[in-house]
Every structure is written in C-alpha cells, then in structure tokens.
Amino acid sequence: MPIRSEHTIAFSGLKDGRHDFHYAVGAPFFQDRSDEEVHDADLRVTVELDKSPSMLVTLIHVSGTVQVDCDHCNTPLDFPLEGDQRQIFRFTGQDPDSDDEEIVGLDPHAHEVDLGHYIYECVRLALPIRRVHAPGQCDPEVELSDEPASPNEDTDAPDPRWKALEALKDQRS
Numbered sequence: 544m545p546i547r548s549e550h551t552i553a554f555s556g557l558k559d560g561r562h563d564f565h566y567a568v569g570a571p572f573f574q575d576r577s578d579e580e581v582h583d584a585d586l587r588v589t590v591e592l593d594k595s596p597s598m599l600v601t602l603i604h605v606s607g608t609v610q611v612d613c614d615h616c617n618t619p620l621d622f623p624l625e626g627d628q629r630q631i632f633r634f635t636g637q638d639p640d641s642d643d644e645e646i647v648g649l650d651p652h653a654h655e656v657d658l659g660h661y662i663y664e665c666v667r668l669a670l671p672i673r674r675v676h677a678p679g680q681c682d683p684e685v686e687l688s689d690e691p692a693s694p695n696e697d698t699d700a701p702d703p704r705w706k707a708l709e710a711l712k713d714q715r716s
C-alpha cells in the first residue's frame with residue numbers, strides 16, 4: 544500500500560464550507576524532502592480550507608522555529624519563522640492558462656489533495672536567504688575566524704537524496 548502523506552486532506556467527505564486542519568511539523572518533514580539546510584524544526588501549521596463545488600481555497604499558516612546554520616558563525620541557529628500562503632485548487636483537470644501560481648488545477652474526480660508540497664513551499668518562502676544569530680549571539684570562537692568551517696563529518700554517508708528519491712518512487716508505484 545502506498546504511504547499516504549499525513550498532510551493529505553480527503554475533501555470529498557467534507558461539507559461545503561470552512562474546515563480547519565492542524566499539523567505539527569518536525570525534522571522528518573524536511574528529511575523527506577532532502578532539505579539539508581533545515582536540521583530540525585518545531586512548527587505549527589494551520590490550514591483553513593474553504594470547500595465549494597468548483598474549488599478548494601486553502602490558507603496555509605506556519606509558525607515556529609527551524610534550526611539552520613548561522614551564515615556568520617556556522618553554528619546551529621533556531622530561526623523563528625512565520626509565513627502564510629494561499630493556494631487555490633480548481634476542479635478543472637488542468638492548470639489554468641494564467642501564470643498565477645496561487646491557482647492549481649485539480650482532477651475533477653480527485654477526492655483528496657496532498658498539501659505537503661505547499662506547506663513546504665510556505666516554510667521555504669518565509670525563510671530569508673541570509674540567516675544569522677542576533678547581535679552578540681554568534682559563537683565567539685568561530686567568530687574570530689573568517690575561514691568557512693569545514694566539518695569532516697558525513698563525508699562517508701551516502702547522499703540522502705538518493706534515499707529520498709527511492710522513497711518517492713515507492714510511494715508512486
């Protein structure tokens with residue numbers, strides 16, 4: 544049996560109108576997506592879904608912290624994060640002609656939708672390109688050196704992306 548994402552919403556059984564979904568997102572969510580920048584996460588996700596006969600309007604809200612490496616001292620940093628994303632699924636069977644990324648076509652016969660990808664997008668868009676500790680919070684030892692840190696760990700580990708790719712294939716077969 545294919546593994547069903549926990550962020551899949553079986554909307555066919557829902558009445559028209561508003562429904563709320565709550566998720567906790569941690570490190571495995573990012574490991575599954577081969578995201579090597581996010582080492583850990585403690586995020587709360589709320590999805591407000593508004594169902595109508597022709598479309599689903601979803602409002603995704605994420606808040607919490609993600610652990611990334613500080614761009615200045617290269618030590619772990621718990622970065623506070625807050626983000627919103629609106630995603631509209633129309634039962635058209637194809638993507639609309641407009642290049643509005645907010646609107647996605649959904650098979651008219653579909654009965655569920657996996658929001659994992661959109662939740663991930665929402666988190667990544669909320670993460671600025673440069674992430675640094677608050678002033679004075681950087682590792683003082685590392686801060687003295689301008690050399691980029693080059694940890695020797697993990698060099699022998701297999702590329703985790705291959706594993707993720709295999710898992711993805713398994714899910715789809």
Ligand SMILES: [Zn+2]
Pocket residue numbers: 613614615616617618620675676680681682
């Ligand atoms: Zn730092």
